[in-house]
Amino acid sequence: MDRRQRRTRSLIFKAFTALLERKSYTSVTVQEIIDEADIGRSTFYAHFETKDELLKAMCRDIFDHVFSEEIMSEEHHDFSDKDSFQDHITHILCHLQEKQQSIKGIFSGECGEIFMRYLKEYLYQVFDRQLTDVEDIPRTYRLNHAVSSFAETVRWWLKEHSEYSPEQISRFYFESVDI
Amino acid sequence: MDRRQRRTRSLIFKAFTALLERKSYTSVTVQEIIDEADIGRSTFYAHFETKDELLKAMCRDIFDHVFSEEIMSEEHHDFSDKDSFQDHITHILCHLQEKQQSIKGIFSGECGEIFMRYLKEYLYQVFDRQLTDVEDIPRTYRLNHAVSSFAETVRWWLKEHSEYSPEQISRFYFESVDI
DNA sequence: ATAGATATAGAACAATGTGTTCGGTAACAA
DNA sequence: TTGTTACCGAACACATTGTTCTATATCTAT
Numbered sequence: 001m002d003r004r005q006r007r008t009r010s011l012i013f014k015a016f017t018a019l020l021e022r023k024s025y026t027s028v029t030v031q032e033i034i035d036e037a038d039i040g041r042s043t044f045y046a047h048f049e050t051k052d053e054l055l056k057a058m059c060r061d062i063f064d065h066v067f068s069e070e071i072m073s074e075e076h077h078d079f080s081d082k083d084s085f086q087d088h089i090t091h092i093l094c095h096l097q098e099k100q101q102s103i104k105g106i107f108s109g110e111c112g113e114i115f116m117r118y119l120k121e122y123l124y125q126v127f128d129r130q131l132t133d134v135e136d137i138p139r140t141y142r143l144n145h146a147v148s149s150f151a152e153t154v155r156w157w158l159k160e161h162s163e164y165s166p167e168q169i170s171r172f173y174f175e176s177v178d179i
Numbered sequence: 180m181d182r183r184q185r186r187t188r189s190l191i192f193k194a195f196t197a198l199l200e201r202k203s204y205t206s207v208t209v210q211e212i213i214d215e216a217d218i219g220r221s222t223f224y225a226h227f228e229t230k231d232e233l234l235k236a237m238c239r240d241i242f243d244h245v246f247s248e249e250i251m252s253e254e255h256h257d258f259s260d261k262d263s264f265q266d267h268i269t270h271i272l273c274h275l276q277e278k279q280q281s282i283k284g285i286f287s288g289e290c291g292e293i294f295m296r297y298l299k300e301y302l303y304q305v306f307d308r309q310l311t312d313v314e315d316i317p318r319t320y321r322l323n324h325a326v327s328s329f330a331e332t333v334r335w336w337l338k339e340h341s342e343y344s345p346e347q348i349s350r351f352y353f354e355s356v357d358i
Numbered sequence: 359a360t361a362g363a364t365a366t367a368g369a370a371c372a373a374t375g376t377g378t379t380c381g382g383t384a385a386c387a388a
Numbered sequence: 389t390t391g392t393t394a395c396c397g398a399a400c401a402c403a404t405t406g407t408t409c410t411a412t413a414t415c416t417a418t
């Protein structure tokens with residue numbers, strides 16, 4: 001990737017993140033992003049077709065880091081006991097905490113929906129292999145329950161209760177849910 | 180309320196609901212709602228300032244029915260045991276099922292966020308009184324967990340697994356969460 | 359039944375934001 | 389150095405929004 005492209009892309013991301021901290025997603029216009037990033041109008045559209053595509057690209061960037069190869073690779077998926085899985089989850093929480101500044105703005109308002117959807121897509125893969133079966137409760141229900149409540153835990157944590165450590169959050173979660 | 184106002188309001192709600200079943204919230208324009216409802220442009224704006232206000236009004240209408248006085252009133256809140264609380268939840272699920280047609284479209288895409296926020300606001304009141312305390316886990320965490328996972332349960336149910344009965348959903352939930 | 363109030367229709371309008379195009383300039387890579 | 393590619397920025401057509409206005413239809417209360 002061209003150095004100029006990386007620079008522009010980064011400028012757009014930073015501008016967008018900054019704007020989301022003081023305005024709602026819908027109210028942010030492309031023009032404002034352009035002004036904040038201090039780039040040309042046509043340059044923005046050379047990178048992203050719409051504001052929505054920009055948001056999606058940002059989510060992908062974040063999750064590609066959080067759920068990096070190291071974490072998702074097969075070799076790390078022989079969780080024989082519950083504890084090692086919990087460590088795995090704690091590890092993911094640490095990565096999320098690193099990205100907190102970028103994430104915080106995205107959570108609020110309307111674009112939280114898109115962010116959460118992406119987050120859940122990754123989480124489905126992580127939880128699907130670990131989930132046990134329980135009689136008389138559909139597996140799809142339990143999977144949705146585990147993934148959703150974890151995603152909401154993350155939101156609750158990073159949005160307004162970041163005083164807790166990843167280890168504490170992990171403990172809260174595993175004491176509240178049967179995996 | 181004037182008969183004409185009720186009629187117009189109903190036409191707008193129906194048009195909006197119909198549009199949300201085949202298009203995403205963002206892509207629906209005020210003009211389309213006007214055309215679908217077959218009303219004048221100024222009439223729409225006499226009722227709602229923006230599309231967002233319309234969505235909020237629809238959510239309020241739905242929840243005012245689902246969490247009606249009968250359900251929320253103090254006299255029905257002496258749940259001495261877990262079972263009667265579960266019955267209460269089942270009752271709410273029945274009301275939600277009645278409104279399924281209106282709700283289904285709202286769930287999808289971007290406006291699900293707003294709908295879920297409203298739903299959770301009501302649920303906080305319902306769950307707050309019933310929630311027990313657990314050592315070493317913050318009450319706010321447990322409340323958020325109970326409310327969020329119930330709200331997500333509702334979404335999962337009405338959106339793609341409506342083959343289950345309110346009683347079944349209630350059972351799935353209470354076997355997955357400690358209240 | 360009539361009169362006064364109110365809701366609606368529909369056209370016209372300014373204002374704003376969107377997405378594209380194009381020619382010129384600057385930065386890159388080989 | 390040379391060809392390629394990204395950026396700039398102005399201009400443009402277009403869609404959508406939200407307001408204003410007058411005429412008409414419909415309600416409510418007496």
